[in-house]
Amino acid sequence: MTRWTKRPEGSTWGDFGESDQLGRVNLLGPEQILKGVREVRDGQAFCLSLPLDLPGGMVLNPRRKPPRLSGTERDGVPYMNFAMETLDASAIDVLSDDQVLMSLQYSTQWDSLAHVGAQFDADDNGTPRKVYYNGYAAGTDVLDAPHADDHADCCGSGGHAMGALKLGIENFAVKGMQGRGVLVDFTRHYGRERKLIGYNELAAILKSDGITVERGDMLVLRTGFAELITEMAGQPDPDVLHNACSVLDGTDEKLLQWITDSGIAAICADNYAVEAYPARDRPGKKSLLPLHHHCLFKLGLPLAELWYLKDLAQALHASGRNRFLLTAPPLRLPGAVGSPVTPIATI
Known part of the structure; x- marks a missing residue:
């Protein structure tokens, strides 16, 4: 292994091969696709994407501009x-x-494994450096953006290219991102209350709703956040949004361990960032996005945000089900670190 000498504790670096760029997406093979197909009974399809001009404005993320x-x-x-x-x-x-x-992660989206890395001592020499999943390096495998005065093309033929030469979103597109989705409906339990969800809360809902999550499943989380956005009709209220709906507690070590042990291939949520941001404070050097750090950086487990899940959730609840066929390939855009997506659930 030439890219790293030491891997993060609890990571999957190297487990899927020295050159792996898919992480836990490797688990979305024929078996998982067939599991998803076997969940199709009614022939109903549901679009899980918001209109891509929502949320509207730039209050959720001041870097990301609407289309x-x-x-x-x-x-x-x-x-x-x-x-x-x-x-x-x-x-x-x-x-x-x-x-x-448009910003590729403005609305309903996938994060690639090049979206969040960390300062980590991958060479085991006492000097942290910028790396991503499986030891791919910033500046070499994930290129810096040119400064405005460089007049360079992004990922093009200019003097300074930019983008993810490794771990780009196109890897997920080629894989297909199809398999069995499992819906967990926090809204049905907590409404739109701002609720920090750790392992205990998640485990209680899985038990009460009779939900079984297996290796290779894509975990889909309904919080009601995307529904709130649609009701705001392009005029999002940041005070309301930042204090509404359930959100995962990325600082809960038991939750992070469950994600590791469960073998899930992805987490797809209808809220912004999936986890609470900023995270609860902890002492010492730390990630501000601990769930992103655990999933994207350590496990190679992609995250998806701002999916629209109300119609699917209601249909599944009416039939006493929580599993479905999920098909959600991103754009096959080489070098991109995120992508809009129009997921389709079939039941």
């Missing part, structure tokens, strides 16, 4: 309702052709 649509252009002319007779007098065609500028 901006525009027409593609030729010679300065936007091609929206463009009469092709301009090019050929005999043409009757009218052409509309558009493009979008």
Whole structure:
């Protein structure tokens, strides 16, 4: 192993091979797909994506801008309702052709394993450095963004490329991200109360609702947060959002150990960040996003945020079920560290 001498305690680095870029997504093989397919009984499909212009504004994350649509252009002319007779007098065609500028993690999304790394002493020499899952290195495997005055193309042919040469979101796209989803409905138990969910709370709900989570399943968490966003109709109230709905407690070591032991392949939630941010304070050097650190950095377990789960949850509850076929490939965009996604649940 050339990228690291020491791996983080409790991590899966190297377990899926020296060159692995999928982590626990490796568990989404034929067996898991067939498990998901066997959950299809009614032939109903549910879109689990918000409209990608929600939440609206930038109050959830001041770095992430909402999508901006525009027409593609030729010679300065936007091609929206463009009469092709301009090019050929005999043409009757009218052409509309558009493009979008957006933050890839603005709305319903996947995090890739290049989304969150850590300062870690991977060389076991007393000097931490920036690394990601399986020891992939910042600056070498995940390239820095160019400064504005560099005038470089992102992941393109400019003087300074940028992006994840390793661990990019395209790896999940090729894998397909299809298997069995298991829904845990916090909303049914806690409503929209701001509730910090640790292992004890999760275990109590699994028991009371008769939910069994097995190795390779994708855990899907409904908190009601995305439903609150849709009701705000593009005008999100940060004071309400930051104090509403259940959220995982990333500082709960028993919860993190359960995630490790359960063998789940992914966590998909309808809220922002999946875990409470900022996390509860702890002494010493620490991660501000301990669940992200545990899942993305140590286990290679992807996280998904801002999924819309109300309709699916109601249909599953009505039939006394909690499992379904989940199909959720991200964009096959080489080098990206996150991606919009339109997940489909089939029951």
